[in-house]
Amino acid sequence: MEKVIITAAICGAEVTREDTPYLPVTQEELARESYRAAEAGAAMVHLHVRDRDGNPTQDRDIYREAIGRIRSATDVLIQVSTGGAVGMTPEERAQPLCLRPDMATLTTGSVNFGGEVFLNSPATIRFLAERCREYGVTPEIEVFEAGMIQNALALVKEGLIDQPLRLNFVLGVAGGLPATPKNLLWLAESVPAGSIWTVSAMGRHQLPMNALGIILGGHVRTGLEDNIFLRKGELSRGNAPLVARVAVLAQILGRAVAGPGEARELLKL
Ligand code: KMH
Ligand code: ZN
Numbered sequence: 001m002e003k004v005i006i007t008a009a010i011c012g013a014e015v016t017r018e019d020t021p022y023l024p025v026t027q028e029e030l031a032r033e034s035y036r037a038a039e040a041g042a043a044m045v046h047l048h049v050r051d052r053d054g055n056p057t058q059d060r061d062i063y064r065e066a067i068g069r070i071r072s073a074t075d076v077l078i079q080v081s082t083g084g085a086v087g088m089t090p091e092e093r094a095q096p097l098c099l100r101p102d103m104a105t106l107t108t109g110s111v112n113f114g115g116e117v118f119l120n121s122p123a124t125i126r127f128l129a130e131r132c133r134e135y136g137v138t139p140e141i142e143v144f145e146a147g148m149i150q151n152a153l154a155l156v157k158e159g160l161i162d163q164p165l166r167l168n169f170v171l172g173v174a175g176g177l178p179a180t181p182k183n184l185l186w187l188a189e190s191v192p193a194g195s196i197w198t199v200s201a202m203g204r205h206q207l208p209m210n211a212l213g214i215i216l217g218g219h220v221r222t223g224l225e226d227n228i229f230l231r232k233g234e235l236s237r238g239n240a241p242l243v244a245r246v247a248v249l250a251q252i253l254g255r256a257v258a259g260p261g262e263a264r265e266l267l268k269l
Helices: 027-040 060-073 090-099 122-135 147-157 181-190 203-216 240-252 260-266
Strands: 006-009 044-047 077-080 103-107 111-113 116-118 138-143 166-171 196-201 219-222 229-231
Touching: 006 027, 006 240, 027 044, 027 060, 027 240, 044 060, 060 077, 060 090, 077 090, 077 260, 090 122, 103 122, 122 138, 122 147, 138 147, 166 181, 181 196, 181 203, 196 203, 203 219, 203 240, 219 240, 229 240
Parallel strands: 006 044, 006 219, 044 077, 077 103, 103 138, 138 166, 166 196, 196 219
Antiparallel strands: 111 116
16 A cells, blocks of 8 residues: 555644643744654644734734744645634635645535534635635645535536545544544545545544544544544643654554655645
């Protein structure tokens, strides 16, 4: 089987320092955490940034500095978020695309998100896909619900995104598709041949869904954005322990871990 790409979602928009003291928030911490994640086996970092108060922001200048610092620390691929945080406008969310990162997320539908709604209207999806196109940034389709695959294929038909699709199945969000083996199997079978997919899952589902993803020939996302615990009751001391564990798991299951250059080739970037 081909090598497995590990993406580290190092910070996210929702996790706070109150949840875990190991969350990277400052520019320096984001760069250090990216370096450590890469050393542990991550080929790509999924990046959100925070303002001085630790609140989520999509400010292009803050992203510019973070990306600059990460690039001087490591050659890990950088995938920016265009999801940002619930309630942000599409224009706000699109800001980091002008920095021409290696990839960007693109969520192709709306989903309940805990007690809120992560709103992605058809107009918002098209707007973000067009901005990706404008800046030459390859989108990774974030699939919180199965219908989001169909919405991505509609964008292909409209010429707004290219195949092969690169997708991330995001399972176990409260309000989205539950993290079950059946759901992952079904999603993996529902994408067009040649698609490249990865799997993320929330909390205690992260590790078993990563394991199944590796077995099924997919790629995996780990990190504090989705799960702050290494095991029940034990916080992960940063992202690296989560990355290192899934790297060992991949090797045990017979898949070597891709470096950034190999990931670039596998993702056809
Ligand atoms: N923070 C969520 C509302 C993404 O990065 O594109 C959206 C999210 C997905 O995290
Ligand atoms: Zn994210």
